[in-house]
Amino acid sequence: MNAAMDKMGGAHSGRSNANAASAAASPVITVEDLWLTFPGRRAEEPIHVLENVQFSVRPGEFVCIVGPSGCGKTTLLNVLGGFVKQTRGTAVVEGEAVQGPHPSRIFVFQENGVFPWLTVEDNIGFGLLNRPKAHREKQVRHYTEMVGLSGFEKAYPRELSGGMRQRVEIARALAAEAHVLYMDEPFGALDFLTRLKMRADLVRIWQQEGRTILFVTHDIEEAVQLADRVLVMSKRPATIKEEVIVDLPRPRNLDDARYLSVRDRIFSIMGMDAQGGTTGKSH
Numbered sequence: 001m002n003a004a005m006d007k008m009g010g011a012h013s014g015r016s017n018a019n020a021a022s023a024a025a026s027p028v029i030t031v032e033d034l035w036l037t038f039p040g041r042r043a044e045e046p047i048h049v050l051e052n053v054q055f056s057v058r059p060g061e062f063v064c065i066v067g068p069s070g071c072g073k074t075t076l077l078n079v080l081g082g083f084v085k086q087t088r089g090t091a092v093v094e095g096e097a098v099q100g101p102h103p104s105r106i107f108v109f110q111e112n113g114v115f116p117w118l119t120v121e122d123n124i125g126f127g128l129l130n131r132p133k134a135h136r137e138k139q140v141r142h143y144t145e146m147v148g149l150s151g152f153e154k155a156y157p158r159e160l161s162g163g164m165r166q167r168v169e170i171a172r173a174l175a176a177e178a179h180v181l182y183m184d185e186p187f188g189a190l191d192f193l194t195r196l197k198m199r200a201d202l203v204r205i206w207q208q209e210g211r212t213i214l215f216v217t218h219d220i221e222e223a224v225q226l227a228d229r230v231l232v233m234s235k236r237p238a239t240i241k242e243e244v245i246v247d248l249p250r251p252r253n254l255d256d257a258r259y260l261s262v263r264d265r266i267f268s269i270m271g272m273d274a275q276g277g278t279t280g281k282s283h
């Protein structure tokens, strides 16, 4: 067991009973000694993106990944989703080494994930086309309501706001019974108020559903608002520099001194202050 894994073990102490139960279960995601280099095109040098990345995620956990722009956050999700093959190391999801995309692991991207030619209900039911009609309809009704889109079932994406389109994507992922949701800056294109609302709604939905979420964001405040645990990546070639447990009750109060303290700790790990300035040191 390496130092990063050791830290994870130590971090479990003092967590709630529910989290303690989750901690006892086998991890749903295990990444060990993961390296990835993209070959250089023509005369370009190869790009070393990931270096000795290791972490694990327990069932039902909400884990955020933050790190400097371009460090490899999306690439890491792409490896876990089976879209990109690592150069070395292992990525195991639900007990199986990742070999390629899998229907029970679903991506929610920043935008343009919904099918513009399908209505809201057909988008949400898309992952259930091979299931009996009655089951599909029940799931679609349930998740349409859960994400607050009742009344918009027959609307097309062009008739919806950006936040509503993201709700369709989230509902589609949940309806398809994805065990693991990979979310890559899903709220990055939304305005500030919509983003705040979407975060609160996502936490509520996650609490009801108990799915495992791995969520990439640039936004440290967003990570601290959402996550059980934040993995802080270093600059490229990226590794997990540190992981920070966010042991705060939900919904989280953004003025709470404990929230601000966790947030500032992550800024400090990244060598920044909360105003976006650099501190000149990172640990």
Ligand SMILES: Nc1ncnc2c1ncn2[C@@H]1O[C@H](COP(=O)(O)OP(=O)(O)OP(=O)(O)O)[C@@H](O)[C@H]1O
Residues within 6 Å of the ligand: 038, 047, 049, 067, 068, 069, 070, 071, 072, 073, 074, 075, 076, 218
């Ligand atoms: N398919 C690819 N081929 C070659 N290089 C790639 C490929 N995909 C990503 N890269 C490079 O890998 C590095 C990491 O990219 P990635 O998109 O994973 O970073 P990121 O941390 O998600 O960035 P951001 O925070 O800006 O979204 C970048 O230098 C990028 O140019």
